[in-house]
Amino acid sequence: MTLTRSSAGSTTRRSRGGSRQSRAGVAFVAGYVVLLIAFGILPTGYAVYFAFTDAGGTFSGFSNFITTAQDFRFMDAVGHVALYLLFWLVSLVVFVVGLSLLLHRISSGTVSKSLRFFYYIPGALAGAASVLVWLFMLDPSVSPVSSLLGTLGFHTFGEVIAPGNLALLFTIIAFWTGAGGWIVVMYGALNNIPKDVMEAARIDGANAWQTAWRVQIPMLRKWIVYMVILAFAAGAQLFVEPQLLSLASVGVAGRDYSLNQLTYDFAFQMNNINGAAAVSVELLVVSVSVAGVFVARSGFFDAD
Amino acid sequence: MTVNKPSSSPKRALGKKRSALLTGCAATVLLTVSACGGGTAATTDKDGFAQAPQKDGALTVWVDATRMDAAKLYQRQHPDVKMHIVSYDGDANGSNYLQTKVQLFNRTHKGWPDVVFSSQNNEASWAVDAGFAAPLNKGLIPDATLGGFAKGANDVCTVNGKLYCLRNDLSQAVLWYNAPLLKQFGYTAPTTWEEYQQLGEKVASEHPGYLVGDAGDSFAPEIYLWASKCGANHITGPKAVSVNTTSEACTKMAKLMDVLIKNKSMSITGVFSTDFGKNKAKKVLLMPGPAWFGGAVFRDTFKTPAKQIAAAPIPQWQGDSATSTGNVGGGTWLLSQHSTHIKAATDFLKWVTTDNAYQGGKAPGYPAYAPAAEVWLKGQDTSGYFASDLSALKTASSQVWSEWGSGQFSQEAIWAATVKPGITQGKSIESLLPAWQDSIVKYAKSNGYKVSP
Numbered sequence: 001m002t003l004t005r006s007s008a009g010s011t012t013r014r015s016r017g018g019s020r021q022s023r024a025g026v027a028f029v030a031g032y033v034v035l036l037i038a039f040g041i042l043p044t045g046y047a048v049y050f051a052f053t054d055a056g057g058t059f060s061g062f063s064n065f066i067t068t069a070q071d072f073r074f075m076d077a078v079g080h081v082a083l084y085l086l087f088w089l090v091s092l093v094v095f096v097v098g099l100s101l102l103l104h105r106i107s108s109g110t111v112s113k114s115l116r117f118f119y120y121i122p123g124a125l126a127g128a129a130s131v132l133v134w135l136f137m138l139d140p141s142v143s144p145v146s147s148l149l150g151t152l153g154f155h156t157f158g159e160v161i162a163p164g165n166l167a168l169l170f171t172i173i174a175f176w177t178g179a180g181g182w183i184v185v186m187y188g189a190l191n192n193i194p195k196d197v198m199e200a201a202r203i204d205g206a207n208a209w210q211t212a213w214r215v216q217i218p219m220l221r222k223w224i225v226y227m228v229i230l231a232f233a234a235g236a237q238l239f240v241e242p243q244l245l246s247l248a249s250v251g252v253a254g255r256d257y258s259l260n261q262l263t264y265d266f267a268f269q270m271n272n273i274n275g276a277a278a279v280s281v282e283l284l285v286v287s288v289s290v291a292g293v294f295v296a297r298s299g300f301f302d303a304d
Numbered sequence: 305m306t307v308n309k310p311s312s313s314p315k316r317a318l319g320k321k322r323s324a325l326l327t328g329c330a331a332t333v334l335l336t337v338s339a340c341g342g343g344t345a346a347t348t349d350k351d352g353f354a355q356a357p358q359k360d361g362a363l364t365v366w367v368d369a370t371r372m373d374a375a376k377l378y379q380r381q382h383p384d385v386k387m388h389i390v391s392y393d394g395d396a397n398g399s400n401y402l403q404t405k406v407q408l409f410n411r412t413h414k415g416w417p418d419v420v421f422s423s424q425n426n427e428a429s430w431a432v433d434a435g436f437a438a439p440l441n442k443g444l445i446p447d448a449t450l451g452g453f454a455k456g457a458n459d460v461c462t463v464n465g466k467l468y469c470l471r472n473d474l475s476q477a478v479l480w481y482n483a484p485l486l487k488q489f490g491y492t493a494p495t496t497w498e499e500y501q502q503l504g505e506k507v508a509s510e511h512p513g514y515l516v517g518d519a520g521d522s523f524a525p526e527i528y529l530w531a532s533k534c535g536a537n538h539i540t541g542p543k544a545v546s547v548n549t550t551s552e553a554c555t556k557m558a559k560l561m562d563v564l565i566k567n568k569s570m571s572i573t574g575v576f577s578t579d580f581g582k583n584k585a586k587k588v589l590l591m592p593g594p595a596w597f598g599g600a601v602f603r604d605t606f607k608t609p610a611k612q613i614a615a616a617p618i619p620q621w622q623g624d625s626a627t628s629t630g631n632v633g634g635g636t637w638l639l640s641q642h643s644t645h646i647k648a649a650t651d652f653l654k655w656v657t658t659d660n661a662y663q664g665g666k667a668p669g670y671p672a673y674a675p676a677a678e679v680w681l682k683g684q685d686t687s688g689y690f691a692s693d694l695s696a697l698k699t700a701s702s703q704v705w706s707e708w709g710s711g712q713f714s715q716e717a718i719w720a721a722t723v724k725p726g727i728t729q730g731k732s733i734e735s736l737l738p739a740w741q742d743s744i745v746k747y748a749k750s751n752g753y754k755v756s757p
Contacts, residue, residue: 072746141579156579158520158572158728250397250522250574251720268404269712270751271434 044284050277064278068266073256074279080167080257085235087171092231093224096179100186100220101212116187119180130177131244138169161249166257170241178234182227189223190216225298233287239264259283351646352442352466359644362386363652366402366420368394371472371635374421374662378655385648394423394635398714402427406436409642416642418649419656421472423635425460426710428468431638437468438641444650445470449658455702457672460710461636463542470657472635473669474677475594476700477527480602483614483691485514485589493590493616497532500590500619501560507589508567516590519561519727521574522720523632527592530630530708531618532557536744539709544754549741556621558733565727572727575601592618594632595670595697603689614692617699628705634672670697677701713747 054060068074099119106112139157140146154160161169193216201211217224239260245253246261256262259279267276295301347354363385367375375389395402402422409415416436431437440461441450450458450467454474461469479500481493489511494500504516519528529536534554538546548554564570573579575593585606593601598615602608618629637657643649656662663671664679671677677698684694722743726736748755 071750073750139578141577141582156573156728157577158724162728163725247397247399249720250576251714251717252522252724254721255717268400268407271407271430273407 047277047280047284050274051281054274060274064274065282067272068262068275068278071262071266073262073265074259077256077259077262081236081238081259083167084170084238084258085232087167088174088235089228089231091171091175092179092182093228095175096182096186096227097217097220097224099179100183100190101216103183103187104190104216105208116184119183121180128240128244131173131241134169134173134176135244135248157249158252161245161253163254166242166245166253169245170238173241174235178231182231185227186220186223189220193219221298222300225294225300229291229294232290236283236287351444352439353641355646356642356644358646361645362388363419363645363648364388364390364417365652366390366392366417368392368396368421368423370394370668371421371656373666374656377662377666378652381661382651385652390417394421395427396423398424398717403430403434406431406434410434410436416640418640418643418645419652420638420640421635422638423633425471425475425631425634425636426712426714427636427638428461428463429710429712432463432466432468436638436640436642438639438643438646439466439468440470440639440653441467444639444646445654449654452658452674453672454674454677456704456706457701459706460634469636469638470653471672472637472657473596473667474672474701474704475596475632475634475669476697476704477531477592477594477618477630477632478696478700479590479592479616479618480597481590481614481616482588482608482612484612489514489589491589494619495617496622497557497560497619498622501563503590504564504569505567508564508569511589512568514569514587514589515571515584516564516569517561517592518571518573518575518580518584519565519733520572520577520580520724522716522724523594525715525719525723526630526632526708527594528557528561528630529554530705531592531628532621533628533705533707535707536740537709537711537715538707539711540756541754543752544756545709545711545744545748546756547741547744547748548757549737549744554737555734558737562732562734565733576605581605594630595700596633596668598684598690598694599668610689611691613690615690615694615696617696618703627703629700629703630708631704634669670701674701711748711751711753713744713751713753715744718743718747 051064052059052061054063103112103115103119106115137143137145138149138160140149140155140160141157143149149155149160197215197219198211201215206214237260238258242253242257242261243255243264246255246257254261256265260283263276263279263283266272266279347356349355365375365387367389369391371394372389372391375387379385379387379389393399393401402420406416428437438444441447445467453471457471457474458467458469461467461471479493486493489507491503491506494503500516507514507516517528518524525534525536532553534557535546535548535551536554540546561570565572571580571584573584575591575597585608588602588606588608591597598613602613617627620627637653639646639649639653657671658673658676660676660679663673663676665683667676667680671680681694681698684690719740723733723736723740726739727733745755
């Protein structure tokens with residue numbers, strides 16, 4: 001009886017607790033779902049509707065896609081974004097993983113905490129503010145590193161922001177702004193690698209390089225894939241950096257450097273909202289496809 | 305009992321939550337959809353356009369920081385008028401803010417300002433297509449008032465014979481110079497472009513580091529090539545443009561600039577760049593530039609002391625039959641077709657463009673309204689800042705070459721993206737003229753213009 005009562009009471013408590021948890025879970029998810037529908041799914045659906053209709057709302061097939069692809073700036077913008085993505089993703093993977101491993105090896109708690117804090121600071125600045133900081137950094141007449149810029153052969157702002165340098169500049173800005181947060185994430189992931197695995201590697205005689213290459217990096221694989229997927233989606237939507245640099249340089253950096261800038265131009269300069277939607281949908285399709293490939297190839301959702 | 309019952313209760317609860325969630329989502333959808341919709345009330349055809357039903361309420365005026373004084377002065381002088389003054393960037397540097405917002409207001413069917421200032425003089429080129437700008441010469445502004453504007457001042461506002469904006473200020477280019485420095489060096493202000501080049505060569509050898517001009521801004525073609533009658537931007541119809549950047553009128557000015565850029569008597573960094581302000585502002589001997597250079601550049605940006613800066617007419621090519629100069633910007637005021645306070649909006653528009661209280665006395669640029677310009681010039685003379693009278697500005701106000709238009713695509717942006725990087729890399733402007741042509745043609749076609757040579 002005692003056992004039965006105890007069991008029944010326990011089940012009741014679990015049930016009440018479970019119900020509370022369920023309510024809390026639904027409440028949390030509901031807020032997200034509402035926002036997702038209002039600001040994610042509905043606008044996306046609206047954009048798809050625009051992409052396949054003309055200004056009068058009549059179905060127009062792929063004509064908006066063809067018109068925008070034939071614009072003389074389209075292929076240039078595709079090339080710019082592709083080059084930027086190459087620089088950005090390679091630098092992100094190499095340096096974020098490298099710096100995270102270094103950070104993880106530093107045994108001193110204070111140094112490690114300080115470094116993590118400093119890595120994170122740039123990420124705490126809003127995107128536009130970060131770019132504004134860089135506008136000063138890149139102008140030799142006011143930059144605190146003007147002597148370094150001079151050594152590299154840059155004496156005026158115009159020389160620094162030459163069209164050939166832009167992909168690299170945007171990569172540096174984006175890395176400075178976004179990489180710190182990822183380093184902190186990777187550091188956390190490295191901490192989650194079981195100590196006995198690391199211990200086993202050490203006992204087997206693996207040096208630091210071998211431990212990193214054969215144990216830590218393979219175990220970080222899913223995090224790296226996650227970072228690449230998000231960085232690809234964000235990078236493909238490059239906008240703030242070229243737009244602000246364009247304003248600061250009064251047009252030298254180009255107002256149609258990236259696909260998103262071109263989208264903005266179609267919508268608000270040329271009054272072609274449908275064309276703008278077509279380019280946006282293309283960006284969405286590419287980002288989702290790339291994410292799909294990475295997820296499928298990496299076994300992202302496989303249970304360990 | 306408790307053991308047997310728990311499963312049914314959460315199900316019901318979950319069902320309720322699902323319903324609540326669905327209701328919430330449906331409400332969100334409805335809110336989103338209703339925000340995108342809007343009603344259209346009956347309109348009345350009057351003054352050349354369909355006017356919305358007129359209402360009481362505040363007059364919404366959008367101005368940039370510089371024109372804020374104008375709106376506030378009007379409010380002080382007209383305390384009975386309810387005003388909602390909104391500060392925005394005035395479309396500075398071609399930011400397209402106004403166009404962007406109007407596109408959105410056109411979709412939501414609300415939000416348009418009643419009157420708006422723009423620092424760009426090509427707003428009419430899109431604002432008419434967008435159904436935003438109201439025609440002003442079909443009953444709203446009397447012909448007598450319109451006749452007071454300087455010759456050609458409102459050309460940029462005219463589309464198919466209808467006037468869709470009023471020019472705030474003119475930006476005719478003149479030759480600014482540092483009078484005591486010029487005298488000290490023993491030079492005189494050149495009257496021809498040939499003399500100007502010779503002076504530039506002399507300055508380069510006798511006073512290296514001093515400047516006779518600046519070609520570093522995106523509006524450089526509007527100062528030099530427009531004044532040389534280079535046919536790069538002849539708007540021949542609402543959606544037609546003639547482009548020829550390789551004619552002799554263009555190449556001779558390009559060659560002149562190349563010589564002076566090479567000997568460093570002409571700068572290639574913009575007058576508003578930190579580099580110019582820090583290293584070159586005190587080295588300006590001469591500088592062709594628009595009317596607003598006097599106040600905005602020399603007095604406010606370079607902080608050049610009083611009694612130094614003077615204005616002379618822009619040089620001409622030897623043997624040139626007609627005097628011509630270029631133009632850089634010049635703001636415009638637009639009135640919204642959607643305004644529900646047209647009487648109050650029109651009163652404000654007339655006051656802000658013609659009244660001496662603002663245009664004659666306080667405006668920083670040369671007023672487009674000729675009687676106000678007279679008062680403004682006298683005010684500049686008595687201010688004691690300039691080393692000469694500014695009569696050169698008055699002469700130049702009617703000498704702006706009329707074959708350079710204000711199309712929907714930005715000539716400044718094209719020059720900045722196409723030619724300026726080449727100049728920075730040491731290429732000659734003459735060698736970049738074909739690329740400039742190619743880029744203008746592409747942008748014009750992309751914006752729906754028919755292009756002819």
